[in-house]
Amino acid sequence: MASAEAGTHLTADATDPNDPAKENTVFRLAGLIRPMWRPLLLAGLATLGATGATLALPWSVQYFMDGILSGSEGALGVLATSLLLLFAVQGIFSSARIYLLAYAGQSFVKDLMVRVYSRTQRFPLNYFDRERTGELISRISNDTTLIRNLVSNNLVEIVSQVVTVLGAAVLMFVLDWRMSLLIFVAVPFVVAVGAIFGRQVRKVTGEVQKNVADLTSIMEQTFGAIRVVKSFAREDHEQQRFADGAQKVFDASMRQAKISAILGPAVMLIVVSTLIGVLYYGGHRVVVGTLPAGEFVAFLIYMVMMSGPATGLTGQYTQLQQALAASDRIFSLMDTAGEDLDASQNGHSENAEGRIEFSDVSFSYDNGEKVLHEVSFDVSPGETVALVGPSGAGKSTLVSLLLRFYEIDSGEIFVDGTDIRELGLRALRSRIGLVAQDVALFSGTVRDNIRYGKLSATDAEVEAAARAANAHEFVSGLENGYDSLIGERGVKLSGGQRQRLSIARTLLSDPGILVLDEATSNLDAESEALVQDAVSRLMAQKTALVIAHRLSTVVNADRIVVLDSGRIVAQGTHAELMGSSTLYRRLYTKQLGGNQKSSSPTPKNCTRAKSATNSEDSRTP
Template sequence: MILYKRILSYIKPYLHILSIALLCTMLAAAGNLYLPWIFRDMIDKVLNAKDYYMLNVISASIVVIFLLRGIFLYGQNYLMSYVGQHVIIDIRSEVFRKLQRLSMSFYDKNKTGTIMSYVTNDVNALQGAMVDNTIELVTEGIILIGSVCAMVYLDWKLTLFTILTFPVVLYFMNYFGKKIRRSGGQIQEATADITSVLQESVSSARVVKSFVREQYEIERFERENEANLKANLKNAKYMATLTPTIEFVAALGVTLILWYGGNNVIAGETTAGSLVAFLAYAVNISNPIKRITRVSGNIQRALAAAQRVFDVLDLREEVQDLPDAKALPAVTGNVSFEHVTFSYNAGDEILHDLSFTAKPGQAIGLVGPSGAGKSTVASLLPRFYDCDAGTIRIDGTDIRHVTLDSLRNQVGIVPQETILFNGSVYDNILYGRLDATKEEIEEAAKAANAHDFIMELPDGYNTMLGDRGVNISGGQRQRIAIARAILKDPRILVLDEATSALDTESERVVQEALNRLMVGRTSIIIAHRLSTIKNADRILVLDKGKLAEDGTHEELMAKNGLYAHLYQIQYRTNKEES
C-alpha cells in the first residue's frame, strides 16, 4: 500500500480530471447494478402479474440505461487513460532527471541495459497498473459494494451466508499476492538482463562480427530469454492457481444461497424474483472478486517494477552541491591537488597523497604505467567523483564549495573515446555552448581543423553523423569533439589520451588543433604517446597512485628514472615499427 500510495501521489495535479472519471465510473457501474433489479421486476411484476405497462417501462429503461452507460464508459476510459498516461510520463521524466543527476559511480556499477530498463520496461509495467487495472479495480469495487448493499436490502440473512466466504477469499488473495509480487520482481530483473544483452550486442556489432561471435551472442541472449520465460511461467502458475481457488470459494457461496434461498421461496418467505435478483447480485459479487483478484495480481507485479523505479529515485547523489555552495567566478586557471587520496572501492586506493600545482596557462603532462591513476585525476577535477581525503582547489577555492554547474562550465574535457550524438555535425558542435551562433560554430570548427572536411560531407554541417558518429573516421570525430571544446571556451582543459587511438596522419592534424586549443588555458594532458607531451611545461610521472617524478622532458630524461624508461621503450617500439 505504501508503494501504491506513492504512485497515486503523482495523480494530484490531475485530481479534477480524475474526479470526473470516477463519477463516470460510478454511473457506468450503476448500470450493471440495475440489471438484477430488472430481473426481479420482470418475474414478480410482469410475468406473474402480466402487467404490459410495466413491460414497456422496463424495456424503455433498458435502452436508456445502456445508452447512458455507453456514454459514461467512454468518459471513464478516456479520462482515466488521460490521467494514467500523464502520470506515467511524469514518472518517466522524473526517473530520467534523476539519472542525469546521479554520480558517475552509479553508472560504473550498473549496466547500460539495466539503466535503460528502468525508464522503459519498469515504467511501462507501471502503466498497466495506473490505467487499465486501476479502472477495473475501481469499477469492480463499486459493483461489489453496490451489490452487497442491494443484497442486504433484499435479504440480510442470506447476505450473511454470502459474506462468510469473504475472509477465505482475502486470505488467498494476500497469500498469492505476495508470491506474485516476488515473481514480478524476478520478471522485471530478467527483462532488464535481456535489455542489457541486447544493448551490448547491438552497440558492439562490429566487435561481435570481427570475432565471429554471432552464435555466442545468440546463446547468451537465449539464456537470458529462458530465464525471463521461467520467471513469467512462475508468475503465471501463481495467477493460474489463484483464480480457480477464488472461483471455487465463490461457488460454495452461491451454493449456500441456492440452498437457503430456495428453502425460503418454497416456504413463501420471499419471492422467486427476489431470489433471482439476489443470485444475480451474488454473481455480481463473485465476478468482481474474481476480477479484483486478477487485477490485484497484475498490480502486485507492477508494484515490483515500481519498487525498482523508486529505488532509483531514492538513491543518494554521492556528488552534489553543498547547501552553501556558491557559483565559481571566472577563473584564471590555477589548479592544485593537495594530499589527494581516492579509491573507487573501499580499501583499493587509486591515488595516494597526491599533490601538485598547475599555474594559469601551463601545460602539465601526466604519464605513467597503466593503472597509475592518470584518468582518475581527470575525473576528480570536474568532480565526477569526490576524493576520499585531501583537497582540490581552483584559484584557491575548494571545488567542493562551488556549484557543480559553475565548476564544470569552466573545465573542458577531450576524452580518448569520442562520444558524438546521433544528430547533425552542427548540433554536435553546438552542444559545447547552446547559445552559440552559426559563425561561432564555424570558427570553432576551423580552429579544430574540421571545417574543410565538414564542407566535403554530403550536407555539410547538416550531415547526420549516425549513432556515435559512425559515418565519419576516428580522426574526424575527434576534431568535431575538439571544436565542441573550443566553442565551450573553458579556462581549464583536460586531454585524456585524446590522440592515442589515431593513426599518425590523423594524430598530426588533431595534435595541431589541440595545440591551438591549449593556448592561454591551463591544460592537463594525459598521454599514452610520450612524444605528444615533450614540450609540456611540466611532466608529472605517476606510479601506483603516487607522484614518482616531476620535471620537464629534459630534466626527467637526465634523471634516467621511470619516465626515461617509458620513453625509451616507446622510442624503440616506434623505431622497430618504422
C-alpha cells in the same frame, strides 16, 4: 578548507532508504499518484455512474417478471424503456471513464519517466561504474509501465468492482437477508486466498522485472559492441547468451502464471459453491411459495453481477502486487544519493585564471585499492603540464578527481584558490574542457554534436568552431553538410573526423582549463596532423593538463610530472627528466625504440585529449 564530509553534494531527497521517515511503498506510490487526483476523481465519478446504471438493471428485470406473472402487459414497455435509458447512461459514463483513465495514465507515466531519468542524471560517476545500463533502461521503461497500468486501469477498476460488489450486496440484503448471509460466509475465504497468494505474486514479479532488466542489458551490450561481435564471429555466442536470459524471464513468468492459475480458480470455486448453495436454498423457497419468483431472479442477477467483480478483484490484487514490486525498484533508484550540480558553500570569482593545485591528495576506489598517495603539484595559469607514467600509475584518476567524478579520501584540490568541494559542480565543470581519445558522440547531426559544447550557439558559431578544428572541409563534403546524421556514436565518421568534431565541441564551450588525453595515438599521419593543428588552437592561452601516452608528443610541455604507483617520483622539463629520472628515461627510450608510430614533438600547447573516464587506469569496481 572544506571538511571531509563535504563530499559530493546530495540533493534534498537523496536520503538513506532505510531512514524511518521513509513511508512504505504504498504511501510513497500514493504520493506519486496524488497529482493525478482530478482526472482520477472524475473517472471514479464516471465509474460510479456506470456502475449505478448497471445495478439498476436487476430491478427492471424484477418488475418485468412480477408484471408478466401477474398478467400486466404494460411491464414489457416499461422494461424496454428502462433498459434503453440505463444502457445509454452506462455508455456515456463508460466513455468518459475510458478517456479520463487514458489521460491520467499517460500523464502519470510521462511525469514518472522524466522524474526518474532526471534523477539518474544526478547520479555520481561511481554509480555508473557499478550498475549496468540495461538495468537502468529497464527500470525507466518497463517498471514505469507496470505502475502506469495501476493508474490507468487497476485503481478505478478496483473502485468499480468494489462499488459493484458492495452495491449488489446491499441490494441483495434488501431483497432477502437470509440468502445474503450465505454469500457473506464466503467472503473471509476469498480474502484469505488473495492475501496468501498476493505476497507471492509481488516477490515473483520482482524476479521477473530483474530478469527483464538483465535481458535488456544483454541487448544493450551486444548492440553497443556489434562490431566486436562480428569481428570475432560471436553471433552464435550472443544468441545463446540472449536465449539463456530469455529462458530466465520465461521461468520467472511461468512461476508468476502458476500463482495466478491457482488464485483465479480457487476464488471461482468458492464463488460457484456459494452460488449453488443459494440456487438450492432460493429455489426451494420459490417452490414452496415463500419467495416471489421476480425477487429470486433479481437476487440471482445481483449475485452473478457480484461474482464477476469479486473474482476480478483477485486479478486486480495480483496486478497491484506487480505494480508494488515495480515501485520498489523505482523507489530504490530514486533513493540513490545524487549530486546537486548547483550546490555551493562559497562564492567564486567569475574571472577564472585557470590555476590548479593538488595538495596531499590520496584516493582509494570502492574496492579499497589505494591508487593515489599524498600527491602534490600545481599548474600555473596558461601552463601546460603533462602527466606521464606506466599504466595504472594514477594519471586518469587525478583528472577524475579534478572534475569531482569521484571524491578524494584526503587532501585538497584547488581551482583558482578555491577548494573544488566548495564550488558548485556545474560551475566547476563548466571551467574545464575534455577532449577524449575515445570520442563520445551522440546519434544525431554534426551540428547537434558540435553545439553540445554550447547549447545556445548560433549556426555561425558552430561553423566557426568547426573551421578552427579543421572539421569544416570534411563536414561540407557530407551529403547534408552540418545537418548530416553521423550514426550511433558517430559510426559513419572516421577516427580523425570524430576527434575533430570533439575538438570543435570543446572549442565552442571555451573553457579556461583543458584536460586532454593524447588525441592522435590511433590516427593516421594525415589525420594526426590535422588534429594536432586543431589542438594547438584549442590550447592557446589556456591552462592544460595532459595525460600523455606517447612521450614524444609532450617533450616541449612546460613541465612533465612523472607518476608511478600513485606517487609523484619526478617532475621537470623533458631535458631535466632525461638526466634525473631513471623511470622517465626508460619510458622514453623504450617508446623510441619500439614499434610506435613516429611523430615529431609537438610544440607547447599542441596535443592532448581525453577524459579520465576513458583512460587506461580508470577503475570499474
